[in-house]
Amino acid sequence: MNKIKEFFKWIGNDLAEIGRTFKDGDWKTRVSYLIMGFGPAARGLVLRGVAFFAVEVLFIWYMVGFGWQYLTKLHNLGDTETHMDPDTFVTVYGDNSFLILLYGILSFILLLAFILVWRMNVRENRNEELRLKCGRSLGSNKKDLYSLIDENFDKTLLALPCLGIFLFMVLPIIFMICIAFTNYDATHQAPSKLFTWVGLENFKNLFSFGSGGFGKTFITVLTWTLVWAFFATFLTYFGGMAVAILINKKGIKFKKLWRTILVMTIAIPQFVSLLYVSKMFAADGLINSYLIKWGLVNSPVPFWNNAMYARILIIVLNLWVGIPYVMLICTGLLMNIPEDLYESAKIDGANAWQTFRKITLPYMLFVTGPYLLTSFTGNLNNFNVIYLLSKGEPKSVQLTGAAGYTDLLVTWLYKLTIQSSNYRMAAVLGIMVFIVVSVVSLIVYSFLPSVRDEEGFQ
Amino acid sequence: MSKSRKISNFFAYLVLIVMSVVWLFPFVCIILQSFRSATGEYGGMVNYLVPKVFSLDNYIWLFGNESKFVHWYANTLTIAIFVSIGQTIMVLMVSYALSRMRFKGRTLLMRFWLILGMFPGFLTMICLYFLLKLFGLTQEGAVPGLILIGVASSGMGYYVCKGYFDTIPKSLDEAARIDGASRARVFFNMIIPLSKPIIIYTALVAFMAPWCDYVFASYVAFGNTDGYNVAVALYNWVNTADYQGYFTRFCAGGVLVAIPVTILFMCLQRYYVEGVTGGAVKG
Incomplete structure (x- = not known):
C-alpha cells in the first residue's frame, strides 16, 4: 500500500514540476513543450536539440502513418473478418488480429517511451535554465559527442543490445502473455479468421479436470517435469563429482586421457549423439538386436513405448550427457581445497567416506550452489535431451493436447504450437x-549458503 | 605403495575403463555404421554393428549432386560464424557496461533481464517468426534470419563474461583514466586484450549452438529446403518414414558435422573449462 501511495505522490510531484517549469521558464522552454528540443538548440546545444526533435518527428510519422489504427483496434482485435463479397465475389480483406495485437502492443510501448522522452526534454530545458542562471556554461556539442565514448559510454554500449532484446525478447513475450487471454488457436487462425479477448477462460481450462480439460494432463506433465529436473540435476551432480574425485585420486595415471574421453560428449554436437543414441534403443535398434541375438530377451524391450522404461532410460542417458560437464567443473574446484585439511583429517583417523562427508561435500555444495540452481532451472526447460531422445513419447489417449509421458512443460508447449496450433494453451503453459x-529460483536462492554467508570458506 | 592402495587403484582403473567404453561406444558405432553403403548393403538399421563391406558410398552421396548436404553445411557454417562474432560483440558490450559503469537503473536492468530469462524460449517462437517474416527473413532468407535471432537478444547472456570482468582490478581503469584515456579507450585497449580467455569461451559456445539448432531452424525455414541447416536435414533423415534408407547417411552426415566442431572444441578446451568453472561458481 505504501509503495502505491509513494508512486502517486511521485507522479503528483512530477506533474507539479512540469507545470512549474512552464510557468517559470523563458519562451525557449515554453516552445520546447510543443517542439521538442527547441530550447537546447536555441541555447547552442544543437546536437541534443536535433536528437529530441528527431524523436518527435519519427514518433508522429509512425503513429499517423501506421501505429494509431492498430492502437484503436486493440480493445477487440478487429471486427471485420476476411470474407467474400456476396454480390461481386471479390475477397474483402478484413482485420488481421495477429498484427493488430502485435503492432498495438508496439505502438502502446512506443507511446509510453515517447512520453518519457518528452519528460526528459522538459527536464533538460529546466536544467539548462538553472545552469545559465547560476552563470555556468552549458558545455558544447563537441563535449556531448565525446561523452558518448566517455562518461556516457554505457549508453553507447547498451543501446544496440537493449534494442535487440526489446524487439526479439520483450515484445514477443508481452505478445504471448496477451495471447494467453485470447482464443487464438487452430479455429481462429489469422489472417482469415479473427480472434479476440476471452479473459481467464484458458487458465480455467488448464485447471479443469473434466473430459477435454487440460487439468489432469497438466498435473502429470508438471509432476514429471519436477521429478525429471530433480533426478537429472542431482544424479549428474553426484555422479560427476564422483568421477572427478576418481580421476583426481592419487596414483591414477593418464588423468588427461580419461578427462578427454568424457569431454567428447560435450564436444560432439548433442544433436548427432542424442539422435543416434535414441535410435540405438529403438525397437529395431542396436541394443535390442543384440539382446535378442544373445538370447537375453525374446521380443524387443519397449524402451520408448513404455512410460516407466522411457522415463528411467531418459534419466540414465542424461547421466551420459551431464556427468562430463559436472566433472569438468568439479575437477578445478577440488584442487582448490587445501591439502592440509585432508592431512589433519587423516591424522585424526578419519576414513575416506568421513573426509568426503565432512570436508569435500560441504565445500563443493558451498561453491557450486549457484550452479545447482541454474542447472535445475535449465533441466526444467531441457528441451534438447527430451525431444531428441523420446520426442516426449509414449503418447496416451489419457492425456490431452497430444502430450506424452516423457513430455516436459516446454516440449508440450512446443507440440501445442507446432502440431496442434493451440497457441492459446501454449501461451498459458509458457x-x-x-x-x-x-518460484523454484526464489526458494532455492533464499536457502543458498553462498548467498546467505558470502564470507564462509574464504 | 601399500597393498590396499594397489587394490583400490585397480578398481578405480576398472571403473574408468568401463566408463570410457560406455562413453565412446555410441561414437564408435556411428563411425562404423557410416561406412555401411546405403545402396550396396542396406541403409536402414540392422542387427549387427560392423559393416560387411566398408565403403565410402554415403560420403560420396553426401557430396554428390543428389543431396543438398554441402549447401546445408555451408548454411550452418555461415550462421555459426556470424552468430559467434555477433554474440561475442554483444556480450562484451553489455558486460563492460554492467561491470565497469555505474548508471541509473543498472540493477533494475539486470533484475529485469533475469526475470525475462525465466520465460521459456519457445514461447516466443511464433511471434519471432512473424517478426522475421516482416523483414522477409524466413524461408529462403532463413540464414540471415537465424543469424539475427541468434545475435539480437544475446546480450542477456552476459553473466560469465561480466564475472570475469569483475575480477580485473578497477585500479587499472582508474590509472588509465587519470592519464586521460576515455572509457572507450580503456575498453578497447585494456579490457579486451586482458579478456582473451573469456572472449574465446563466448565465441566457442556461440559457435557450437547453431549446429544443434533444430527447432528454430526448421520453423524459420518452413519447408524451404534451401534454408535448412544440417540439424534440420539430419533430423528429417532420421525421423521421416523413409529413415530406413537414410540411417547410414545420417551417420555419415553426423560424422562430418562432428569432426570440425570436435576438433575446434578440443583445441580450445582449456578456455572452455575456465569459462564453465567461472560461470558455475558465480552463477
Whole structure:
C-alpha cells in the first residue's frame, strides 16, 4: 500500500514540476513543450536539440502513418473478418488480429517511451535554465559527442543490445502473455479468421479436470517435469563429482586421457549423439538386436513405448550427457581445497567416506550452489535431451493436447504450437513454466549458503 | 605403495575403463555404421554393428549432386560464424557496461533481464517468426534470419563474461583514466586484450549452438529446403518414414558435422573449462 501511495505522490510531484517549469521558464522552454528540443538548440546545444526533435518527428510519422489504427483496434482485435463479397465475389480483406495485437502492443510501448522522452526534454530545458542562471556554461556539442565514448559510454554500449532484446525478447513475450487471454488457436487462425479477448477462460481450462480439460494432463506433465529436473540435476551432480574425485585420486595415471574421453560428449554436437543414441534403443535398434541375438530377451524391450522404461532410460542417458560437464567443473574446484585439511583429517583417523562427508561435500555444495540452481532451472526447460531422445513419447489417449509421458512443460508447449496450433494453451503453459522457474529460483536462492554467508570458506 | 592402495587403484582403473567404453561406444558405432553403403548393403538399421563391406558410398552421396548436404553445411557454417562474432560483440558490450559503469537503473536492468530469462524460449517462437517474416527473413532468407535471432537478444547472456570482468582490478581503469584515456579507450585497449580467455569461451559456445539448432531452424525455414541447416536435414533423415534408407547417411552426415566442431572444441578446451568453472561458481 505504501509503495502505491509513494508512486502517486511521485507522479503528483512530477506533474507539479512540469507545470512549474512552464510557468517559470523563458519562451525557449515554453516552445520546447510543443517542439521538442527547441530550447537546447536555441541555447547552442544543437546536437541534443536535433536528437529530441528527431524523436518527435519519427514518433508522429509512425503513429499517423501506421501505429494509431492498430492502437484503436486493440480493445477487440478487429471486427471485420476476411470474407467474400456476396454480390461481386471479390475477397474483402478484413482485420488481421495477429498484427493488430502485435503492432498495438508496439505502438502502446512506443507511446509510453515517447512520453518519457518528452519528460526528459522538459527536464533538460529546466536544467539548462538553472545552469545559465547560476552563470555556468552549458558545455558544447563537441563535449556531448565525446561523452558518448566517455562518461556516457554505457549508453553507447547498451543501446544496440537493449534494442535487440526489446524487439526479439520483450515484445514477443508481452505478445504471448496477451495471447494467453485470447482464443487464438487452430479455429481462429489469422489472417482469415479473427480472434479476440476471452479473459481467464484458458487458465480455467488448464485447471479443469473434466473430459477435454487440460487439468489432469497438466498435473502429470508438471509432476514429471519436477521429478525429471530433480533426478537429472542431482544424479549428474553426484555422479560427476564422483568421477572427478576418481580421476583426481592419487596414483591414477593418464588423468588427461580419461578427462578427454568424457569431454567428447560435450564436444560432439548433442544433436548427432542424442539422435543416434535414441535410435540405438529403438525397437529395431542396436541394443535390442543384440539382446535378442544373445538370447537375453525374446521380443524387443519397449524402451520408448513404455512410460516407466522411457522415463528411467531418459534419466540414465542424461547421466551420459551431464556427468562430463559436472566433472569438468568439479575437477578445478577440488584442487582448490587445501591439502592440509585432508592431512589433519587423516591424522585424526578419519576414513575416506568421513573426509568426503565432512570436508569435500560441504565445500563443493558451498561453491557450486549457484550452479545447482541454474542447472535445475535449465533441466526444467531441457528441451534438447527430451525431444531428441523420446520426442516426449509414449503418447496416451489419457492425456490431452497430444502430450506424452516423457513430455516436459516446454516440449508440450512446443507440440501445442507446432502440431496442434493451440497457441492459446501454449501461451498459458509458457506462463506456467515462468511461474515454476521463478518460484523454484526464489526458494532455492533464499536457502543458498553462498548467498546467505558470502564470507564462509574464504 | 601399500597393498590396499594397489587394490583400490585397480578398481578405480576398472571403473574408468568401463566408463570410457560406455562413453565412446555410441561414437564408435556411428563411425562404423557410416561406412555401411546405403545402396550396396542396406541403409536402414540392422542387427549387427560392423559393416560387411566398408565403403565410402554415403560420403560420396553426401557430396554428390543428389543431396543438398554441402549447401546445408555451408548454411550452418555461415550462421555459426556470424552468430559467434555477433554474440561475442554483444556480450562484451553489455558486460563492460554492467561491470565497469555505474548508471541509473543498472540493477533494475539486470533484475529485469533475469526475470525475462525465466520465460521459456519457445514461447516466443511464433511471434519471432512473424517478426522475421516482416523483414522477409524466413524461408529462403532463413540464414540471415537465424543469424539475427541468434545475435539480437544475446546480450542477456552476459553473466560469465561480466564475472570475469569483475575480477580485473578497477585500479587499472582508474590509472588509465587519470592519464586521460576515455572509457572507450580503456575498453578497447585494456579490457579486451586482458579478456582473451573469456572472449574465446563466448565465441566457442556461440559457435557450437547453431549446429544443434533444430527447432528454430526448421520453423524459420518452413519447408524451404534451401534454408535448412544440417540439424534440420539430419533430423528429417532420421525421423521421416523413409529413415530406413537414410540411417547410414545420417551417420555419415553426423560424422562430418562432428569432426570440425570436435576438433575446434578440443583445441580450445582449456578456455572452455575456465569459462564453465567461472560461470558455475558465480552463477
